[in-house]
Amino acid sequence: MRPKHTTLTPQELEIMKLVWQRDTATVRDIYEALLEHRKIAYTTVMTMMKILETKGYLKKRRQDRAFVYRPAHPKNQVIGGMLREFIDRVFNGSAEPLLVHLVKTRHIREKELQTIKRMLEEIK
Amino acid sequence: MRPKHTTLTPQELEIMKLVWQRDTATVRDIYEALLEHRKIAYTTVMTMMKILETKGYLKKRRQDRAFVYRPAHPKNQVIGGMLREFIDRVFNGSAEPLLVHLVKTRHIREKELQTIKRMLEEIK
DNA sequence: CTTGACATACGAATTACTTAGTACTATAAG
DNA sequence: CTTATAGTACTAAGTAATTCGTATGTCAAG
Numbered sequence: 001m002r003p004k005h006t007t008l009t010p011q012e013l014e015i016m017k018l019v020w021q022r023d024t025a026t027v028r029d030i031y032e033a034l035l036e037h038r039k040i041a042y043t044t045v046m047t048m049m050k051i052l053e054t055k056g057y058l059k060k061r062r063q064d065r066a067f068v069y070r071p072a073h074p075k076n077q078v079i080g081g082m083l084r085e086f087i088d089r090v091f092n093g094s095a096e097p098l099l100v101h102l103v104k105t106r107h108i109r110e111k112e113l114q115t116i117k118r119m120l121e122e123i124k
Numbered sequence: 125m126r127p128k129h130t131t132l133t134p135q136e137l138e139i140m141k142l143v144w145q146r147d148t149a150t151v152r153d154i155y156e157a158l159l160e161h162r163k164i165a166y167t168t169v170m171t172m173m174k175i176l177e178t179k180g181y182l183k184k185r186r187q188d189r190a191f192v193y194r195p196a197h198p199k200n201q202v203i204g205g206m207l208r209e210f211i212d213r214v215f216n217g218s219a220e221p222l223l224v225h226l227v228k229t230r231h232i233r234e235k236e237l238q239t240i241k242r243m244l245e246e247i248k
Numbered sequence: 249c250t251t252g253a254c255a256t257a258c259g260a261a262t263t264a265c266t267t268a269g270t271a272c273t274a275t276a277a278g
Numbered sequence: 279c280t281t282a283t284a285g286t287a288c289t290a291a292g293t294a295a296t297t298c299g300t301a302t303g304t305c306a307a308g
Binding site for chain 1: 262263264265266267268269270273274275
């Protein structure tokens with residue numbers, strides 16, 4: 001048996017990103033946005049958004065004939081959860097080895113270091 | 125159709141971690157290690173390791189009656205790939221918003237900042 | 249030689265994820 | 279009123295991931 005994803009699956013995430021961007025969106029809105037990047041059927045988007053609703057990531061409200069969806073949780077919270085899950089699964093819960101990778105692959109450079117410094121200062 | 129995972133799935137990762145730890149391992153080695161944390165069948169482990177071999181993550185060699193497996197690629201390389209895929213998928217390829225999350229959730233503190241600083245110095 | 253332990257090979261079952269087709273309904277245009 | 283349009287509901291189907299059972303073979307102990 002395959003264990004259920006506790007966080008967003010790749011396709012779900014793709015849709016959620018678009019909804020967060022718009023704050024409210026219809027199936028058609030998302031369908032058209034996705035179409036710019038790849039072939040996809042309208043009903044596929046509908047199914048995904050229905051799933052996202054039953055999973056508690058989207059709320060819907062009827063407006064005229066169509067449903068208008070909006071995020072049930074802020075982006076930061078959901079993405080944060082995904083990051084936490086990733087760190088737990090891949091790095092056994094500690095961020096430091098993750099940082100090592102980021103530095104060695106040059107994802108972190110001086111610029112990003114300044115960002116971190118500034119943020120740490122602000123928190124204090 | 126669901127796109128094929130280019131990186132390790134959760135269960136595959138769990139096994140790979142144990143193999144990297146040991147450098148070489150038999151199905152029985154991994155089976156016993158996994159058993160300490162959860163109920164699992166011997167053949168399940170065998171199947172997973174066979175899959176990992178066909179996917180190119182493990183190499184096997186017969187020794188007496190059993191196969192001895194060893195990693196086909198260093199841990200750093202594979203984990204690095206997973207991290208890259210995650211950053212691409214979740215943060216559209218840029219590490220900075222990831223860092224923002226790490227700071228805000230207190231995964232990065234002064235200690236980790238020093239680590240980064242030191243590593244950046246060494247690379248220069 | 250027989251039997252038990254242990255290994256692999258093969259295949260099946262279940263659930264999740266992803267995609268999309270068909271049927272039906274309601275509104276709007278002519 | 280009829281028809282085209284646009285929406286939802288329902289169903290189905292294919293692939294991937296995960297788990298494990300059964301069949302089979304080999305070796306060593308008694």
